[in-house]
Amino acid sequence: MQDKIFKALLIVSAIVIPVIGGGIIYSLTLDASGAFEHFGFWNFICSDDWVTTAGKEKYGALPFITGTMLTTGLALLICIPFSLPVALFTGEYFRGKKIATVLATVTDLLAGIPSIIYGLWGFYALRPIFMFLNLSPQGSGILTAAFVLAIMIVPYAASLSSEFIKMVPADLKEAAYGLGATRAEVIRRVIFPTAGSGIFSAYILAIGRALGETMTVTMLIGNTNQMPETLRTTGNTMASIIANQFGEADGLKLSSLIAIGLILFLITAIINLIGKIMIRRAQHV
Amino acid sequence: MKKDSNVKARIFKNNLLYVGVCVMSTLTAIPLFAILGEVLVKGWQQLGWSFLTEATPNAFKAMMAAQKGEPIPGGIANGIVGTLMMLLTAAVVAIPVGILCGICLSEFRKNWFAKTVSYITDLLQGTPSIIIGIIVYIWVVVPMKGYSGFAGSVALFIMMLPLIIRSTEETMKILPPSLKEAGLALGGNYWRVMLKVMLPASFGSIFTGILLAVSRVVGETAPLMFTALGGAVISYNLGRPMSAVPLMIWEFFNDPNLQDLIWGASLFLLTLVLCLNLLAKRIAKKWKI
Amino acid sequence: MENIVDPILEIKDVSISYDKNVTAVKNVSACVERNTITAIMGPSGCGKSTLLRAVNRMHELYKNITVTGEILLNGENILAKDPIEVRRNVGMVFQRPNPFPTMSIYDNVLAGYTLNGISLSKHKRDDLVEKCLRNVALWDEVKEVLNKRGTFLSGGQQQRLCIARSLALQPDILLMDEPTSALDPIATKHIEDLLVKLKKEVTILIVTHNMSQAMRISDRSMFMFLGELIEYDDTKRMFESPKDDRTRAYLTGQMG
Numbered sequence: 001m002q003d004k005i006f007k008a009l010l011i012v013s014a015i016v017i018p019v020i021g022g023g024i025i026y027s028l029t030l031d032a033s034g035a036f037e038h039f040g041f042w043n044f045i046c047s048d049d050w051v052t053t054a055g056k057e058k059y060g061a062l063p064f065i066t067g068t069m070l071t072t073g074l075a076l077l078i079c080i081p082f083s084l085p086v087a088l089f090t091g092e093y094f095r096g097k098k099i100a101t102v103l104a105t106v107t108d109l110l111a112g113i114p115s116i117i118y119g120l121w122g123f124y125a126l127r128p129i130f131m132f133l134n135l136s137p138q139g140s141g142i143l144t145a146a147f148v149l150a151i152m153i154v155p156y157a158a159s160l161s162s163e164f165i166k167m168v169p170a171d172l173k174e175a176a177y178g179l180g181a182t183r184a185e186v187i188r189r190v191i192f193p194t195a196g197s198g199i200f201s202a203y204i205l206a207i208g209r210a211l212g213e214t215m216t217v218t219m220l221i222g223n224t225n226q227m228p229e230t231l232r233t234t235g236n237t238m239a240s241i242i243a244n245q246f247g248e249a250d251g252l253k254l255s256s257l258i259a260i261g262l263i264l265f266l267i268t269a270i271i272n273l274i275g276k277i278m279i280r281r282a283q284h285v
Numbered sequence: 286m287k288k289d290s291n292v293k294a295r296i297f298k299n300n301l302l303y304v305g306v307c308v309m310s311t312l313t314a315i316p317l318f319a320i321l322g323e324v325l326v327k328g329w330q331q332l333g334w335s336f337l338t339e340a341t342p343n344a345f346k347a348m349m350a351a352q353k354g355e356p357i358p359g360g361i362a363n364g365i366v367g368t369l370m371m372l373l374t375a376a377v378v379a380i381p382v383g384i385l386c387g388i389c390l391s392e393f394r395k396n397w398f399a400k401t402v403s404y405i406t407d408l409l410q411g412t413p414s415i416i417i418g419i420i421v422y423i424w425v426v427v428p429m430k431g432y433s434g435f436a437g438s439v440a441l442f443i444m445m446l447p448l449i450i451r452s453t454e455e456t457m458k459i460l461p462p463s464l465k466e467a468g469l470a471l472g473g474n475y476w477r478v479m480l481k482v483m484l485p486a487s488f489g490s491i492f493t494g495i496l497l498a499v500s501r502v503v504g505e506t507a508p509l510m511f512t513a514l515g516g517a518v519i520s521y522n523l524g525r526p527m528s529a530v531p532l533m534i535w536e537f538f539n540d541p542n543l544q545d546l547i548w549g550a551s552l553f554l555l556t557l558v559l560c561l562n563l564l565a566k567r568i569a570k571k572w573k574i
Numbered sequence: 575m576e577n578i579v580d581p582i583l584e585i586k587d588v589s590i591s592y593d594k595n596v597t598a599v600k601n602v603s604a605c606v607e608r609n610t611i612t613a614i615m616g617p618s619g620c621g622k623s624t625l626l627r628a629v630n631r632m633h634e635l636y637k638n639i640t641v642t643g644e645i646l647l648n649g650e651n652i653l654a655k656d657p658i659e660v661r662r663n664v665g666m667v668f669q670r671p672n673p674f675p676t677m678s679i680y681d682n683v684l685a686g687y688t689l690n691g692i693s694l695s696k697h698k699r700d701d702l703v704e705k706c707l708r709n710v711a712l713w714d715e716v717k718e719v720l721n722k723r724g725t726f727l728s729g730g731q732q733q734r735l736c737i738a739r740s741l742a743l744q745p746d747i748l749l750m751d752e753p754t755s756a757l758d759p760i761a762t763k764h765i766e767d768l769l770v771k772l773k774k775e776v777t778i779l780i781v782t783h784n785m786s787q788a789m790r791i792s793d794r795s796m797f798m799f800l801g802e803l804i805e806y807d808d809t810k811r812m813f814e815s816p817k818d819d820r821t822r823a824y825l826t827g828q829m830g
Contacts, residue, residue, distance in 0.1 A: 006476035010392065013385035014402050017450070020443060021405040024416070027423045085309035093306060105566070106314045112562040113320060114504025116531050117551050120538065121320045151316045158313075182299035205411075212413020214507040219538065239415045239507075246419065246511055261419045265412060272411035276404065463672045467736070470630055471743060472662030473689025481688060485676035 028262040034255035035059065044259060050225040052253065059256035061263060063227045067142065067235040068264070070228060071217060072210040074146035075153060079206065082150070083157035087199070090158070091165030092191065093183075104159065111155035119219030122148040127220070136232040138222060143231045145220040149210050157206040164198030164282060165191055201278035208272040212264060214239040238264040324551045331549030336360035341517045341533065347542040357545045361553065363519045364533040370521065371434055371513060371529060372503060375441035380495060383446050387453025387491075388479060394458065403454070410447035417443050418508040426512060434520070434527030437513030444505060445498045452494020456487035489572020493565045500561035504554055506531040530554045581605035582747060582777050583629065588643035590624050590633065598624040600801040601643075606747070606794075611769060611778045613792035613809065615785060617829055621801040622781045626749050629779070630664045631657040647746060662690065665740030665748040665776075670756045671732035673724030673739070680720040682735055683707065686743040706738040709775075710768055730761025734768065741776065748772075750780040754787065766791050785825060789813055797821045 035044060039059065047060025086107060094100040126148065127139035136143050168191050176186045192199070222234025223244055236244070238260050246257050335358075342350075342359035350357050386402070393399040417440050425436040460483060468478035484491075509515075514526040515536055534550045537543040583606040590599040599621040606612050614622040624633070629647075633639045634657055644651050652660045673682045683703045687694060694702065703720070707713040712734045716727070724735050733753060740748055750769075754762040769778055769791055782788050788795050788809060795809040797818075805812060805821045816822040823829045 003475040006479070010385050010389035013382045014389040014399070016382055016446070017386060017402050017405050017409065020446075021409060023424070024412070024420050027420055028416075031423055082309055082313045085306040086313050088306050089310040093303065103310055103314065106317050108566070109559055109562055110313075110317050112500055112558050113317075114506070114531055114554060114558060116504065116506045116534050116538075117320065117324065117555055120534070120547060120551055121316075121323055123538075125319065125323050154313055182295050184299040184302040185295070187302070208411050212411075212415065214413065214415040215535070239413055242415050242419065243507060243510065246422075258419060258423075261416050265416045268411055268413055269408050272408060273404070276407045461672070463668055463670060464674070466632060466635065466666075467668060467672045467674070467739075468685070468689055469635065470632060470661055470666035470668075471686040471689055471739065472658050472660075473686070474658060474691065477689045477691060482674050482676075482685075486674070488676070 024265065028258060028265060032255060032259035032262045034252065035259040038252060038255075044256070045263070048227050057252050059253065061238070061256075061260050063225060064236050064238045064241045064260055065263065067221065067228055068211060068237040068239070068267075070142050070231065070235070071146045071149055071221070071237055072207055074142065074231065075149035075210045076203065076207060078147060078150035079153050079157055080203070083154045083161065083206075084199075086154065086158035087161035087165055088187065091162035092187065095166060104162075107155040107158055110151070111159075115152065115213060115215040116219075118148050118152055119216040122216060122220045138234065140220050140222040141232055141234045142221060142228055145217045145237075146231075148216050148220060149213055152213065152216065153206040153210050156209055157202050160202035160205065160279075161195070161199040164195040164202065167198070167283075168194045195282075197278060198282035201275050201282055204271060204275035204278065208268050208275060211268045211271065212239055214243050218243045321555070324548060324555050328548030328550075328552030331356075331546065332552060336549055337365065337553075338362050340519050341528075341536075341543070341546075343517065344540060344542045351542060351545070357543065359546075361530060361533050361546070361550050363516060363528045364530040364550065365553075366519050366521065367434060367437075367513065367516070367527040367532075368503060368529040370523060371437045371441055371509075371527060372499065374435070374438035374523065375445055375502070376495075376499065379442045379445040379449055379498075383449030384453050384484070384491065386446075387450045388457060388483075390450065390454040391457035392479075406447045406450050409443070410451065413507075414444060414505050415507040418511045421508065422511040432512060432514035432526040434513050434523040434525065437509050437527060437529065438523065440508035440512045441502045441505070444502045444508060448498035448501060449491075449495055452497070453487070453491050456490040456494070457483060460486055490569060492572070493569040496561050496565035496568070500558050500565065503561070504531050504558050506535050510535070530557075578605045578607050580608045582608040582648060583779070584644075584646040584649075585625075585629075586644040586646065588625070588628065588641065588645060590621070590628055590639065590641050593638045594640070598801055599628075602798075602801075602803045603643075604796060604803060604806050606777060606779060608777055609773055609775075610793040611773050611780060611791055613788035613795045614779065614781045614798060615783065615788050615795060615824070616798035617824065618783065620798040622796075622798050623751055625798070626751055626779065626781050627666075629747075630666045630749055631660050632666065658690075662686070662743055663746050665743065665745035667733070667736050667740055667748065667750045667753045669752045671729055671736050673727070673732050673735050675723065675725050677724060678721045679716050679724050679727070679735060682724045683738050683742050685739055690743075702742055706742045707735075709741055709772065710734040710738045711764070712738060728761070730757050730764055733757060733761070733765060737765075737768070737772075741772075745776060747777040747779060750778060752781055752783065754782075754784070762787075785813075797824060799824070 045061050048062045049058040049060045051058040086103065090100040090104050122144060127144060130136050130144050131139040172190050172194060173186055176190045217237050218240040221236060221240055223236055223240065224234045225236055228235035242257050242261055249257055337360055339360040340363040342357060347357045390399045390403050421436050421440040425439050426432055464482060464486060465478060468482040509529050509532050513529060513532065515528045515532045516526045520527055530550060531554060534547060537547045537550060585602055585604045588599060588602050589597060591597040602625060614626065616622045627633050628641050629645055633641060641653060645653055674685055677685060680703055683706050684699055704713060707716065712731060715731060724732060727735060754765050766787065792809045795812050796806045797804045799820050805816060805818050813825060816825055
């Protein structure tokens with residue numbers, strides 16, 4: 001009897017999760033439908049209008065989708081040459097050594113820093129440098145946001161990749177060494193092919209994080225609602241436009257922002273799902 | 286013996302990779318120290334008793350102080366109180382629900398329902414925090430007709446829950462099955478075996494998971510912006526708008542009169558988060574069974 | 575086998591199958607004499623552990639296992655009773671020592687009571703812990719460190735602690751699933767001596783793949799092969815003159 005109550009309790013607590021998940025999709029869709037009905041789904045996604053004047057309101061998500069894609073893509077490109085060495089450092093070269101633990105702790109702590117502090121640091125410390133180097137005219141913009149975003153996702157990509165690099169069986173590596181391969185060749189010919197799908201999924205999950213990152217980007221991207229023309233200009237991402245404008249929004253604008261939220265949610269959900277499925281596969285090989 | 290003319294090139298490449306990996310890895314560590322240094326240098330002067338016990342000054346007082354060249358009065362006590370209140374409320378619900386759900390997922394791991402729930406947990410964990418903010422705005426703020434600390438707690442609850450579930454599930458999964466068998470073989474009730482044998486055996490890592498979850502959400506700003514909103518006075522009422530330390534940093538960032546307070550608040554938040562992180566690591570190491 | 579005077583356990587035509595098509599135990603019938611040690615031998619995969627676990631209803635932890643037939647403990651069919659009640663009267667010791675890692679030695683002995691929600695007075699608890707630990711010859715080794723965790727003990731000590739934990743509930747019968755297979759020879763010897771002493775108090779049914787162990791400690795032996803009970807006899811008689819060819823092959827080492 002008590003056992004039945006306990007098992008029921010377990011199941012009830014597990015039901016909370018699908019309820020929240022389903023509720024998110026339901027509520028976002030319901031509240032976004034105003035914007036989709038008014039502008040049409042594809043029109044909303046493909047339009048770059050953002051007119052807030054009452055009576056002539058027109059909203060489109062394209063600049064923000066583009067902004068998100070650009071920042072995320074750029075952040076990924078900047079992140080790889082740092083996270084991959086870190087993964088090799090902790091997972092292969094200095095595996096099990098004290099120095100590897102130190103570096104792993106450093107990256108863990110990097111992952112723990114709240115995004116608003118990354119934003120502050122980017123704004124007050126990096127922006128002047130970017131201006132000085134003439135990388136972007138105002139210091140803030142897509143490039144700056146992507147750079148800090150890259151630092152933020154390095155820990156995720158690195159620690160997960162490192163796990164997969166560690167999982168490569170020692171006898172495979174020994175076989176290659178036995179044939180006279182150098183360490184670099186073992187890494188390229190044995191470790192990367194074996195751990196490849198795991199490392200790939202680590203980057204997919206890192207993308208998932210970068211897509212939804214809000215505060216840092218909001219503080220650094222410059223917040224303009226036009227299509228970004230170059231990487232040096234300012235822009236907005238899906239997350240940052242919501243952070244900036246949700247507070248004072250109502251009516252059609254609110255619905256449009258929620259619609260952008262829904263799109264963001266779906267994109268991250270799909271990316272994360274792919275990443276998780278790949279990881280589970282990679283772990284079971 | 287066959288001579289390999291490439292040997293020199295190969296060894297050079299090998300050494301190049303080694304040096305490259307070391308250099309790039311070292312470079313990666315720089316931002317941590319740069320951020321720590323920046324926040325510490327600019328923030329330590331502000332930290333003091335009054336900073337931790339007084340509420341935010343209003344913009345006028347701050348302006349007057351700035352014009353006279355005096356330090357800005359006031360502190361972040363309203364944020365600290367708000368953070369604690371909301372975090373505590375969220376944790377009180379999220380910890381038991383998360384642990385029970387984690388037990389469920391590990392116990393019925395072969396079941397389709399548990400598998401689905403497990404995937405949705407991953408999904409929630411990856412959901413951008415700003416979306417959580419929107420959803421709690423729709424679910425709590427709109428029906429309650431106003432921003433409130435309660436709404437903020439709900440947002441933090443949704444953020445914490447998947448983290449706690451994951452750590453419970455992972456820990457319970459690696460416990461040896463013989464432990465459960467031994468308990469049941471003694472004629473123990475299922476729930477007693479679960480709560481008195483399995484849960485204590487995994488308590489260390491679950492506690493680590495909870496600490497990490499807390500350190501994750503304590504710095505969250507986005508989900509609180511449209512839920513708890515923020516407030517300038519110390520408030521213990523969850524039914525009214527409430528401030529939080531990260532929210533205050535955001536306010537200071539946007540208010541030119543209060544910008545001097547940014548770094549003190551950041552130093553406080555950063556210290557809190559990093560200490561929680563290090564503590565969690567410590568415990569994970571110590572309580573390993 | 576005949577000449578069972580006072581059977582404590584009667585296994586009647588028991589078959590056990592996994593997933594409905596793999597039969598691990600086929601139509602086994604046997605009685606176990608009170609206050610004896612009965613060994614179950616056989617090559618791995620012969621169903622000996624499966625049979626043993628069914629007596630404690632441990633098979634129910636896994637799905638798709640069906641048991642047919644009857645298992646009578648003191649004349650009552652345990653398959654028809656509540657598993658929790660059964661397990662309280664049937665102790666079980668596993669291959670690997672598994673003391674509860676978060677409990678002290680003291681609490682480990684009393685775990686059966688805690689897990690059943692039975693509370694005892696402090697006085698009774700102290701008595702019980704001492705009695706059980708003395709029973710397994712562990713008292714003198716651990717009486718100073720009763721509040722330490724059970725996992726600090728050596729493997730042999732841990733296994734004796736696990737036996738004490740089972741004995742604390744005063745079971746009618748003690749099931750042992752290769753209890754010494756994870757232990758070194760000296761610890762094994764310790765446990766074997768202990769079992770011989772314990773049979774005055776409790777009936778022991780032990781699965782072992784170690785023939786000499788069966789010869790050393792058991793009064794009667796069963797030999798199982800491919801799920802069937804091939805031979806069941808006095809241990810001495812079985813080792814001296816096995817009736818079945820398969821038993822002979824096994825006992826002479828011609829079968830894994």
